[in-house]
Amino acid sequence: MSSTIETRVYSSMNAHNPLERPRLCRFSTRNLSFPRQSLEKAWLASELAMEKPRNRGTGFKCRNCAPGAGTSAIRRKKLAVFVSGGGSNFRSVHEASIGGLVHGDVAVLVTDKPGCGGADYARANGIPVILFPKTKSSAEGLSPIDLITTLRNFKVDFILLAGYLKLIPAELVQAYPKSILNIHPSLLPAFGGKGFYGLKVHRAVIASGARYSGPTVHFVDENFDTGRILAQRVVPVLANDNAEELAARVLHEEHQVYVEVVSALCEDRIIWREDGVPLIRSREDPKVYT
Numbered sequence: 001m002s003s004t005i006e007t008r009v010y011s012s013m014n015a016h017n018p019l020e021r022p023r024l025c026r027f028s029t030r031n032l033s034f035p036r037q038s039l040e041k042a043w044l045a046s047e048l049a050m051e052k053p054r055n056r057g058t059g060f061k062c063r064n065c066a067p068g069a070g071t072s073a074i075r076r077k078k079l080a081v082f083v084s085g086g087g088s089n090f091r092s093v094h095e096a097s098i099g100g101l102v103h104g105d106v107a108v109l110v111t112d113k114p115g116c117g118g119a120d121y122a123r124a125n126g127i128p129v130i131l132f133p134k135t136k137s138s139a140e141g142l143s144p145i146d147l148i149t150t151l152r153n154f155k156v157d158f159i160l161l162a163g164y165l166k167l168i169p170a171e172l173v174q175a176y177p178k179s180i181l182n183i184h185p186s187l188l189p190a191f192g193g194k195g196f197y198g199l200k201v202h203r204a205v206i207a208s209g210a211r212y213s214g215p216t217v218h219f220v221d222e223n224f225d226t227g228r229i230l231a232q233r234v235v236p237v238l239a240n241d242n243a244e245e246l247a248a249r250v251l252h253e254e255h256q257v258y259v260e261v262v263s264a265l266c267e268d269r270i271i272w273r274e275d276g277v278p279l280i281r282s283r284e285d286p287k288v289y290t
């Protein structure tokens, strides 16, 4: 069996231009820590995504559209989720998608750790897994431009970072304006930025004497954790908390708030205030924003 997979990569602008000659990409399957089939599946799904857009019924009937707008079908969105670890937030969003709480589908999982729990969950659920970024140790990873092309081929609308530990490059941020979210386990802008991830965040919160903490969902810009804040939840920091206990309390809230935010995102209920602050329009009462 060849140790190379060749596939076509179209420019992100003309994915369907029959006249465009696609670039030939070769992916070595040697030393792949995840089965060759995953990569083939990713490219096959990518090809299928280009040729046969999935038709998932007539679309979502919006019960709470602005008065006079009547019911209008809202297109079901396509999501890419980026993980580096266990993937419990990814799992929460995926389960909400299957359960009907999120009007979207996870089209692809992107990771820098192909052996992580999130990647295992994706493979077990038939979701293509893509390795990003390309590094010295993982030559099979995609370059930013190839990742963008692949996401376009999957028709991805929104990117959700969920415990992804690498800096998203400016090219990707610019290719998906106001369309990349991240969940961070502290009340930003406190305890964010380079070096603040996982238990390190909770250790810093406890050491600071802060009495409250909680998750922040924010839009992603070119820097770590400086994008516009969209949602937060608050939990108490107890006097005898250790980092693991606080992490578990915050993570429970993360699973709730990320599903609520992604649900709003997929139902086009995010609006931008004139000062640039994003707000979520209530599904129950369109006059209420949080």
Ligand SMILES: Nc1nc2c(c(=O)[nH]1)N[C@@H](CN(C=O)c1ccc(C(=O)N[C@@H](CCC(=O)O)C(=O)O)cc1)CN2
Residues within 6 Å of the ligand: 161, 163, 164, 165, 166, 167, 168, 169, 173, 182, 183, 184, 185, 193, 194, 195, 196, 197, 219, 220, 221, 222, 223, 224, 225, 226, 227
């Ligand atoms: N362009 C952006 N990329 C990413 C953002 C972002 O807001 N903008 N958020 C992070 C997620 N994150 C916090 O929510 C975060 C992740 C990782 C780090 C960090 O310091 N990473 C280390 C490397 C860790 C590793 O590879 O094991 C580092 O860069 O030195 C800070 C914050 C995801 N990307």
Ligand SMILES: NCC(=O)N[C@@H]1O[C@H](COP(=O)([O-])[O-])[C@@H](O)[C@H]1O
Residues within 6 Å of the ligand: 083, 084, 085, 086, 087, 088, 089, 090, 118, 162, 163, 164, 183, 184, 185, 196, 197, 198, 201, 251, 254
């Ligand atoms: N700064 C980024 C960061 O620390 N993200 C955090 O990593 C964990 C991933 O858990 P999960 O893999 O079970 O979703 C979550 O607590 C998330 O907030």
